[in-house]
Amino acid sequence: QVQLVESGGGLVQAGGSLRLSCAASGLTFGSYAMAWFRQAPGKERAFVAGINWSGSSYHYGESVKGRFTISRDNAKNTMYLQMNSLKFEDTAVYYCAALNALGYSIQEYEYDYWGQGTQVTVSS
Secondary structure (H helix, E strand, O other), X not given: OOEEEEEOOEEEEOOOOEEXXXXXEOOOHHHOEEEEEEEOOOOOOEEEEEEOOOOXXXXXXXXXXXXXXXXXXXXXXXXXXXXXXXXXXXXXXXXXXXXOOOOOOOOHHHOOEEOOOEEEEEEO
């Protein structure tokens, strides 16, 4: 049974930082591309960042470029999202997702597995 479990969300002031983690089990983690998506209240789920199977290639949504960093540790079956210079508009539920392919996609429908999400709230 595949499980993706996000952690690290919480309440932070604007300008602050958070580090999200996504722990994977039940799959061969190193064979999957991974991504973070987020869904703000009243909005559709949106791509945040994606990373390939090895961590050598990654891509960011325009709104987070230069502030967020995606990474992975295949030895620990874990993906991370370091979020710096947080803004009020970063408030959302953040989801991790796994794609059974070597390269990531920005399209959520391509992902095979999803976590339950972790809430990030940025106070202005």
